[in-house]
Amino acid sequence: MRRLFFAIPILIVLVLGGFLLWGLNPNRDPSAIPSVLISQPVPEFQLQPVEGVDRPGLSTVDLAQAGDVVVVNVFASWCVPCRAEHAVLTRMVQQDGVRLMGINYKDKPADARGWLEDLGNPYERIGSDLKGRAGIEWGISGVPETFIIGADGVVLFRYVGPIIGPDAETKFLRALEQAQAMVGGRS
Amino acid sequence: MIKKLLIAMSVFLSMTAFAFAVEPDEILDNPVLEARARALSKQVRCVVCQNQDIDSSNAGVARDLRILVRERLTAGDSDADVLAYLVARYGDYVLFKPPWKPSTYALWLAPGAMILFGGLAVVFVLTGPRRRRKPTDKLSDADEIEIAEIIRKNTVEN
Numbered sequence: 302m303r304r305l306f307f308a309i310p311i312l313i314v315l316v317l318g319g320f321l322l323w324g325l326n327p328n329r330d331p332s333a334i335p336s337v338l339i340s341q342p343v344p345e346f347q348l349q350p351v352e353g354v355d356r357p358g359l360s361t362v363d364l365a366q367a368g369d370v371v372v373v374n375v376f377a378s379w380c381v382p383c384r385a386e387h388a389v390l391t392r393m394v395q396q397d398g399v400r401l402m403g404i405n406y407k408d409k410p411a412d413a414r415g416w417l418e419d420l421g422n423p424y425e426r427i428g429s430d431l432k433g434r435a436g437i438e439w440g441i442s443g444v445p446e447t448f449i450i451g452a453d454g455v456v457l458f459r460y461v462g463p464i465i466g467p468d469a470e471t472k473f474l475r476a477l478e479q480a481q482a483m484v485g486g487r488s
Numbered sequence: 489m490i491k492k493l494l495i496a497m498s499v500f501l502s503m504t505a506f507a508f509a510v511e512p513d514e515i516l517d518n519p520v521l522e523a524r525a526r527a528l529s530k531q532v533r534c535v536v537c538q539n540q541d542i543d544s545s546n547a548g549v550a551r552d553l554r555i556l557v558r559e560r561l562t563a564g565d566s567d568a569d570v571l572a573y574l575v576a577r578y579g580d581y582v583l584f585k586p587p588w589k590p591s592t593y594a595l596w597l598a599p600g601a602m603i604l605f606g607g608l609a610v611v612f613v614l615t616g617p618r619r620r621r622k623p624t625d626k627l628s629d630a631d632e633i634e635i636a637e638i639i640r641k642n643t644v645e646n
Contacts, residue, residue, distance in 0.1 A: 332538055337579035344577070407548070433552045440577040442535035442549060 336440060336459045343454050344438040348428025352410035354417060359402055359428030365454030370480045371400045373448040374424075375436065377408040378416035380444040382463035387420050389464050394423040399477065403427040406436050406444050449476055452484045509546045516558050525558045528570055532557070533582050541584065 323329070338344065347360035357363075364371055374390060376383040393399040403424035405413045410429060417424075430436055439448070442461065449458035458476040460469070510529075516522040529543035534550040542550040542557075553574070560570045574582050586592045627635070 334535060334538075334581050335579060337576070433548070434556075436549075437552060437556060437577060440535075440579070 333461070334442065336456075338440055338448070338456045338459060341456055343450060343456060344440075346428075346435040346438045348404065348430055348435055351405050351408075351413050351427050351429040353414045354410075354422070354427060356403075356422065356424055356427045359404060359426045361454075363426060364402065364450050367400070367450070367452065367454070369400055369452055370477065370484055371402055371450045372477070373402045373404060373450060375404045375406050375430075375439070375441055375444050375446045377406045377444050378412040379408065380406075382465070383445045384416075384420070385465050386445050386463035387423075389470060391421055391423040393474075397474075397477075400425055404435060404439070405429050406441070407431065407433045447473070449473075449480050451480055457483075509544050509550065510554065511551070514551070514554055514558065516562065518562075521558070521561045524567060525554070525561055528557050528561075528567055529554055531571070531584055532574060533584055535578055535582065 324331075343361050343364045345361050348358050350356060350358040359373075364373065372390075372393075374386075376387070390399075390401055394401050401424050403426070405427055407430065413427075413429070428435065439446070445463050447460040447464060448456055451457045457480045458473075460473055460476075462469075464470055464473045510526070516525060526543060530541050532542045532553065534540045534542045534545035534547055534553075536547040536549050537545050540547075540550070542553045557570055557574075560573060565573070571583065580587055580592075586595060588596060
């Protein structure tokens with residue numbers, strides 16, 4: 302009993318030390334917000350197409366009935382990292398056959414049109430979220446953000462920030478492969 | 489002169505009270521709803537500038553959320569409904585006050601447990617067995633005999 306009593310401080314130090322070690326891990330991002338959307342169905346939203354861009358709008362139904370793994374990218378012409386990410390997304394669409402949907406977040410249609418004409422349009426559908434209301438439904442905190450939606454319309458993965466650089470790309474593509482493997486396993 | 493200065497200062501200070509992030513076009517006509525909206529906004533974390541509430545944040549998303557809170561209140565939602573609506577989209581993280589549920593038990597209970605444990609440790613140290621042994625003014629018989637022996641030896645040698 303007495304020996305057990307003396308073990309308590311050691312136990313406390315171990316627990317506290319473990320916690321601090323976890324907290325000091327340089328790979329941990331303390332400002333990362335866990336998404337509530339993961340493993341949930343796609344949120345309810347309905348967006349009109351961007352004026353002057355020949356792509357249909359985007360709504361919940363399009364994602365729930367896509368019948369395929371789909372990537373949803375929230376972007377804007379005023380967002381500088383989006384410009385860099387655009388090249389990565391375009392490459393994924395062209396080389397890996399990724400199905401890419403866009404949510405044009407709080408952007409003027411004319412600006413978005415110019416941006417897409419300038420850089421190219423890899424998006425299958427683009428919804429125009431003028432007021433940012435769909436963005437709230439998706440729980441985004443900024444642009445760009447990218448989601449992977451399973452074939453059954455369930456959100457599987459969320460990437461906050463631009464997918465730029467080998468680390469980010471590897472992480473994203475791995476998640477995408479897992480999502481596609483789920484489809485293959487089921488059919 | 490001093491009086492004028494004081495008046496001028498109080499006028500300027502009262503003006504700063506309005507210099508919040510909430511913009512005039514957001515404020516509701518109904519003062520009761522507006523007061524509720526302000527109170528709620530202070531409990532909701534801005535997801536961009538993470539240590540600010542949406543009431544005092546100038547971020548775009550914070551403004552959208554403030555407008556959303558006011559829309560929900562005007563639509564007849566209760567305060568709890570509004571918070572539930574936000575939590576459904578952004579998670580518990582948007583609340584400055586974490587809810588009481590299994591994953592937060594440790595968070596809520598740890599401070600109390602630490603105070604309790606520390607208090608017990610203090611009580612134990614102050615009143616524990618070491619302190620309870622009171623000094624007496626009498627020696628045990630064995631000690632008396634030993635001391636008598638020492639005294640006897642010394643006196644004989646001198």
